[in-house]
Amino acid sequence: MKSKYFTTSPTQTKKLGENLAKNILKIPLKGKATILGLEGDLGGGKTTFLQGFARGLGIEDKILSPTFVIMKNFKVQALSFERFYHIDCYRIKSSKEILNLGFKEILSNPKNIIAIEWAERVQKIVPKNAIWIKFQFINEKTRKITISS
Ligand code: ADP
Numbered sequence: 047m048k049s050k051y052f053t054t055s056p057t058q059t060k061k062l063g064e065n066l067a068k069n070i071l072k073i074p075l076k077g078k079a080t081i082l083g084l085e086g087d088l089g090g091g092k093t094t095f096l097q098g099f100a101r102g103l104g105i106e107d108k109i110l111s112p113t114f115v116i117m118k119n120f121k122v123q124a125l126s127f128e129r130f131y132h133i134d135c136y137r138i139k140s141s142k143e144i145l146n147l148g149f150k151e152i153l154s155n156p157k158n159i160i161a162i163e164w165a166e167r168v169q170k171i172v173p174k175n176a177i178w179i180k181f182q183f184i185n186e187k188t189r190k191i192t193i194s195s
C-alpha cells in the first residue's frame with residue numbers, strides 16, 4: 047500500500063513521522079525487528095521526519111544527522127519496543143560497513159526498531175518487510191513523502 051503526502055514545513059514532516067511511530071506502536075510485535083528504509087533527495091526531510099518519529103516513540107534525545115557516526119541507538123519509552131537504531135548511509139561505500147556493525151543481530155530482535163537513511167544505497171541488505179519512505183524535494187518548503195508498506 048502506498049500513501050502520498052505533501053508537507054509544507056519541517057513541523058508537518060515531523061508530525062507525519064510522529065503519527066507513523068504511533069501507528070507502528072499499535073501493531074503487535076513481529077518475529078523480527080521493525081525496519082524503515084528512508085530514501086530520496088538530500089535535504090528531502092529524512093532526518094526531520096525521524097525527529098518526529100523518535101518523539102512518537104517517546105524518545106527525548108535530539109535526533110541529528112550523524113556526520114561521523116553511522117549508527118546511533120536510543121532507549122524507546124514504549125511497552126513493546128526497547129531500542130531505536132538510527133543508521134545513516136550517506137557516507138558509506140559498501141553494505142558491508144553496515145553488516146560489520148552487527149546489523150543481522152540487531153535485525154533479529156523484535157524489540158528493535160530501525161530507521162535507515164539513504165537505504166537505497168544498501169538496498170540488498172534491507173529486509174523485504176521494510177516500510178519504505180521516499181522523500182522528494184518539490185520546492186524550498188514543500189516535500190512529497192511516499193510511504194509504502
Ligand atoms: P535529509 O535528512 O533528507 O537530507 P533533512 O531533514 O536533514 O533532510 O533536511 C531537510 C531540510 O529542509 C531542513 O533544513 C528543513 O528545515 C528544510 N525543510 C523545508 N521544508 C521542509 C519540509 N516540508 N519538510 C522537511 N524539511 C523541510
Ligand code: MG
Binds near residue numbers: 092093094111163
Ligand atoms: Mg539526513
